[in-house]
Amino acid sequence: MIDPARPLALVAGAGHLPELVAASLDRARRPFRVLAVRGFTERAMRRRADAVVDLLDIPGTLRILKEWAPAAVVPAGGVTRPSPAALLNAAHAVRNRDILKSLAGGDDRLLRAVLSLLEENGHRVLGVHEVAPDLLGRLGRLGRVEPDSDATLSIASGRAMLGALGPFDVGQAAVVAGERVIAVEGPEGTDRMLARARALNRKPFGRGTPAKGTVLVKLPKLGQDLRIDLPAIGPRTVRRAAEAGCAGIAIGAGHTLVIDREATVAAADAAGLFLIGVEVAP
Amino acid sequence: MIDPARPLALVAGAGHLPELVAASLDRARRPFRVLAVRGFTERAMRRRADAVVDLLDIPGTLRILKEWAPAAVVPAGGVTRPSPAALLNAAHAVRNRDILKSLAGGDDRLLRAVLSLLEENGHRVLGVHEVAPDLLGRLGRLGRVEPDSDATLSIASGRAMLGALGPFDVGQAAVVAGERVIAVEGPEGTDRMLARARALNRKPFGRGTPAKGTVLVKLPKLGQDLRIDLPAIGPRTVRRAAEAGCAGIAIGAGHTLVIDREATVAAADAAGLFLIGVEVAP
Numbered sequence: 001m002i003d004p005a006r007p008l009a010l011v012a013g014a015g016h017l018p019e020l021v022a023a024s025l026d027r028a029r030r031p032f033r034v035l036a037v038r039g040f041t042e043r044a045m046r047r048r049a050d051a052v053v054d055l056l057d058i059p060g061t062l063r064i065l066k067e068w069a070p071a072a073v074v075p076a077g078g079v080t081r082p083s084p085a086a087l088l089n090a091a092h093a094v095r096n097r098d099i100l101k102s103l104a105g106g107d108d109r110l111l112r113a114v115l116s117l118l119e120e121n122g123h124r125v126l127g128v129h130e131v132a133p134d135l136l137g138r139l140g141r142l143g144r145v146e147p148d149s150d151a152t153l154s155i156a157s158g159r160a161m162l163g164a165l166g167p168f169d170v171g172q173a174a175v176v177a178g179e180r181v182i183a184v185e186g187p188e189g190t191d192r193m194l195a196r197a198r199a200l201n202r203k204p205f206g207r208g209t210p211a212k213g214t215v216l217v218k219l220p221k222l223g224q225d226l227r228i229d230l231p232a233i234g235p236r237t238v239r240r241a242a243e244a245g246c247a248g249i250a251i252g253a254g255h256t257l258v259i260d261r262e263a264t265v266a267a268a269d270a271a272g273l274f275l276i277g278v279e280v281a282p
Numbered sequence: 283m284i285d286p287a288r289p290l291a292l293v294a295g296a297g298h299l300p301e302l303v304a305a306s307l308d309r310a311r312r313p314f315r316v317l318a319v320r321g322f323t324e325r326a327m328r329r330r331a332d333a334v335v336d337l338l339d340i341p342g343t344l345r346i347l348k349e350w351a352p353a354a355v356v357p358a359g360g361v362t363r364p365s366p367a368a369l370l371n372a373a374h375a376v377r378n379r380d381i382l383k384s385l386a387g388g389d390d391r392l393l394r395a396v397l398s399l400l401e402e403n404g405h406r407v408l409g410v411h412e413v414a415p416d417l418l419g420r421l422g423r424l425g426r427v428e429p430d431s432d433a434t435l436s437i438a439s440g441r442a443m444l445g446a447l448g449p450f451d452v453g454q455a456a457v458v459a460g461e462r463v464i465a466v467e468g469p470e471g472t473d474r475m476l477a478r479a480r481a482l483n484r485k486p487f488g489r490g491t492p493a494k495g496t497v498l499v500k501l502p503k504l505g506q507d508l509r510i511d512l513p514a515i516g517p518r519t520v521r522r523a524a525e526a527g528c529a530g531i532a533i534g535a536g537h538t539l540v541i542d543r544e545a546t547v548a549a550a551d552a553a554g555l556f557l558i559g560v561e562v563a564p
Contacts, residue, residue: 161450168443170463181452184466187482196478200469 002071002124008032008131009070012045013077016259017128017232019044021076024132033068035061040077058114062121072124074131075111075227111228127227128257135261137233137277139253143265145274147248150213153178155250155278158217166222172231173218175244177211190218190233194240201245210245219252219280226255234259238267238275246273253277284353284406290314290413291352294327295359298541299410299514301326303358306414315350317343322359340396344403354406356413357393357509393510409509410539417543419515419559421535425547427556429530432495435460437532437560440499448504454513455500457526459493472500472515476522483527492527501534501562508537516541520549520557528555535559 010032012018025032036049053061115125158176171185175197185193201210268275292314294300307314318331335343397407440458453467457479467475483492550557
């Protein structure tokens with residue numbers, strides 16, 4: 001167990017997530033320090049930053065964390081797909097061509113490498129799901145709408161298919177209508193997959209109306225390191241799913257971040273979509 | 283066995299395929315009659331038509347085929363995604379709402395239903411792959427380029443992944459780079475999947491150059507009725523695959539139509555892409 005009195009080190013990447021984690025830690029009265037990453041951390045968190053590092057300034061980061069000696073390091077928010085400026089800065093900070101290449105590739109090998117490095121230096125690395133579990137979707141219905149029998153079948157076949165894809169390095173979400181798979185997520189991400197599903201509905205002789213019981217199923221992969229890659233949904237996911245003709249969204253309970261839960265649930269209720277947490281291991 | 287002296291009935295749907303099949307039958311000196319489908323059969327085949335039917339005029343079609351008593355009926359070319367006019371005509375011809383619905387849905391349930399009906403009426407139905415096997419890709423290399431070791435790994439992982447997807451109603455192709463799956467084909471079809479893979483390469487911080495050994499793997503599903511849904515590639519597929527950064531294309535040998543083989547192979551050679559037929563059951 002980690003010492004709850006010792007501060008955590010929240011490494012704040014891009015997006016809204018670091019703020020949500022900070023708020024969750026505040027609610028839990030967990031002390032923490034904020035390490036901002038230049039070019040990634042949003043303004044709200046930059047204001048709370050106790051220190052700022054350059055992306056990939058590994059020596060500088062290790063120095064600060066050694067001084068802080070946090071109970072655990074908590075990375076939150078993206079640091080992939082950096083701006084050209086950030087990439088150039090990083091190129092000055094590190095000589096490691098492999099790390100730079102994976103950074104440029106936008107995949108998560110970089111984060112994996114950094115996490116290993118932190119652990120090699122004696123730090124414990126915890127995921128958002130471990131320090132702020134209140135941000136995750138729980139088992140069962142989250143909003144007012146219940147899935148009907150068509151949707152329930154879609155959820156089951158979507159879970160089975162994503163399970164079969166488990167051994168392969170492919171997306172963690174699909175749009176499913178009954179036993180028919182409308183789209184499997186690749187590196188393009190959930191939003192673009194939903195845009196594709198939407199386009200398929202609109203075809204001159206697509207169904208016009210989408211197939212009954214169309215569902216977005218979003219689950220982590222087996223063995224996925226949630227500290228690096230935590231599946232997430234938010235109000236935008238709900239809007240896109242509604243536009244794609246989905247009757248609802250099924251997420252892996254305890255394994256999926258629900259960004260801005262109130263707004264997400266309100267959006268689902270307003271659009272008549274169900275939102276349900278399902279068990280991750282079928 | 284069917285009697286090679288008795289004419290076949292070639293039911294000519296949309297596209298270039300009926301012409302290719304006719305040419306193959308001509309080369310093999312197999313006699314055949316052509317049944318055109320109003321609004322679908324292209325001009326070249328309409329000229330050769332021995333009779334014309336309205337889409338979904340099942341009684342009329344059965345009457346003609348009874349008269350012809352062909353050795354087998356060979357459907358070739360699409361009849362899904364009809365024009366609004368064709369759909370209206372069809373609505374007059376049939377009262378079967380389920381068939382009309384599946385027609386409007388653009389899926390192959392209609393063809394399945396029609397094939398069953400033909401078989402119930404004593405007709406044998408053969409696929410293009412059975413009467414014109416020279417149109418299919420054979421095992422092994424089709425062009426001049428050989429897959430390298432990266433591409434060979436991609437082919438293996440693509441085959442394994444499509445195999446795992448076998449039980450699910452999802453596309454029959456994928457773009458794979460080593461063990462990473464770039465895109466899985468859904469109802470959008472191979473061309474659009476390739477466009478997606480291309481877009482992923484172009485991202486500001488996509489690799490810029492595509493991942494080494496990126497391959498389009500296109501295989502029939504286990505148990506797929508090739509009479510209804512024969513995977514196909516052509517010169518356009520090669521162009522799109524090249525644009526998507528593919529090093530080559532792997533197809534199921536004996537299970538994939540190579541439309542306009544000479545042009546397809548020439549396009550692959552010109553673009554430096556390999557084209558290889560692999561065994562369908564791994």
